[in-house]
Amino acid sequence: MAAKFFLSFRRANYSQLRTVESSLPANATPRSTSSLSLSTERDRALGEKRVMERERDREREEKRVMERERDREREEKRVMERERDREREEKRVMERERERVRVELQRCQARANQLQERLEEVERREHEKVVVQEQAIAAEQRGPSWEVMEDELEETEEELGCGGWAKVKVAKLKVAAKCLHGQLIYDYHRQLFRREMDVAARVSHPNLLRFLGARLEGGMAILTEFMPTSLRALVNRRPRQRLPLEHVLSIAIDVARALNYLHNMSPDPIIHRDLSSANVLLQPSPDGGWLAKVSDYGTANFQSQLQTVNPGSPVYTAPESHDPALQTPKMDIYSFGVLLVEMYTCDFPAPERRAELMESIDHPRLLNLIRQCLNVDRDRRPTAAQLVDLLHAMQ
Ligand SMILES: Nc1ncnc2c1ncn2[C@@H]1O[C@H](COP(=O)(O)OP(=O)(O)O)[C@@H](O)[C@H]1O
Ligand SMILES: [Mg+2]
Numbered sequence: 599m600a601a602k603f604f605l606s607f608r609r610a611n612y613s614q615l616r617t618v619e620s621s622l623p624a625n626a627t628p629r630s631t632s633s634l635s636l637s638t639e640r641d642r643a644l645g646e647k648r649v650m651e652r653e654r655d656r657e658r659e660e661k662r663v664m665e666r667e668r669d670r671e672r673e674e675k676r677v678m679e680r681e682r683d684r685e686r687e688e689k690r691v692m693e694r695e696r697e698r699v700r701v702e703l704q705r706c707q708a709r710a711n712q713l714q715e716r717l718e719e720v721e722r723r724e725h726e727k728v729v730v731q732e733q734a735i736a737a738e739q740r741g742p743s744w745e746v747m748e749d750e751l752e753e754t755e756e757e758l759g760c761g762g763w764a765k766v767k768v769a770k771l772k773v774a775a776k777c778l779h780g781q782l783i784y785d786y787h788r789q790l791f792r793r794e795m796d797v798a799a800r801v802s803h804p805n806l807l808r809f810l811g812a813r814l815e816g817g818m819a820i821l822t823e824f825m826p827t828s829l830r831a832l833v834n835r836r837p838r839q840r841l842p843l844e845h846v847l848s849i850a851i852d853v854a855r856a857l858n859y860l861h862n863m864s865p866d867p868i869i870h871r872d873l874s875s876a877n878v879l880l881q882p883s884p885d886g887g888w889l890a891k892v893s894d895y896g897t898a899n900f901q902s903q904l905q906t907v908n909p910g911s912p913v914y915t916a917p918e919s920h921d922p923a924l925q926t927p928k929m930d931i932y933s934f935g936v937l938l939v940e941m942y943t944c945d946f947p948a949p950e951r952r953a954e955l956m957e958s959i960d961h962p963r964l965l966n967l968i969r970q971c972l973n974v975d976r977d978r979r980p981t982a983a984q985l986v987d988l989l990h991a992m993q
Contacts, residue, residue, distance in 0.1 A: 752771075795812045798822070799812075805891055806860075827881075832888075838945075845887050848887050851993075854985040857927070862983075869925060872909060874933065878892055897909040928979045932979065936952070943958055963988075
């Protein structure tokens, strides 16, 4: 502003000077004092003109400096813009990189989980192998399945005879005696127990508990071979450990064979109606596995004589069991499906947990078989004979 005012003031003086100059005659010749003062006046005017020109130059120079300053500012602004663009681009690159790392991390985690699962599976199989080997060694030490252990046989002094080869004495063998509870004294209970004896006495199969005899007078009792353990005890072992697949399949095949025998009894099939892990008894087999025998004919009956509503344990019972008219051998197949879930998961297959347990079964063919057994439509469940074949194919 000050520079502008100074400029206009200078311009005004300069125009006055031009007025003085132009008022002089062009051909005026210097004469004595007046002509001398005129030349002085002209020199002064010229000097002022030069000053003015320098001033203009300075102004032009100032203007150029200001222009350059403005250019510099514009350039700086452009540089800053470029810098901001570069930062934004860097930010975008970093975002993309972060996203890429996040995706990569997720992929690695999924892979790590997969590997962990595979490792656990390998360890489980290794463990199963060790268990099978240990059992094989134990079985070898124990001897064949028909071996009677020392503490199961008691020799008496009562001699029956003496041959050239050996002496024959009366012996007491450890057997199981199923004795009717003392308070169940009504005829109805005695009849039921009698029916259980009848069924037990009629059947004979390597996978059915062997019936030895029964006491009818006094306290009624059914005598059967002694079995060291049951499937219920095996699946309930703590700490919980899964059964090796070979054992699951071999026990399942034994049970399916027993059912096949009962369901094909002639002329009338027998339906067990109470198949459960407590009613499958086990004895170690020479190969390190188990020999399974179906027991407890308390609810078993010939198909033609069925009258009971909802027989057996509700956990294993087929949906149609509320109606005796709908009860067929296929209700045992339903119970067999529940038993498979229990055996594979080593967990109690309560109806409300069954779906969850089935989700944990990582053997697609077995799972498919279980689903077939648990079909609500009993006609679509497999027969016991088909079960034997299907299970064999999985071995
Ligand atoms: N022969 C046996 N050897 C060893 N334990 C047996 C024998 N029979 C039955 N048991 C055991 O006794 C339990 C009850 O026998 P069970 O015949 O099933 O009776 P219930 O008809 O009352 O269910 C079985 O779950 C099993 O643990
Ligand atoms: Mg029982």
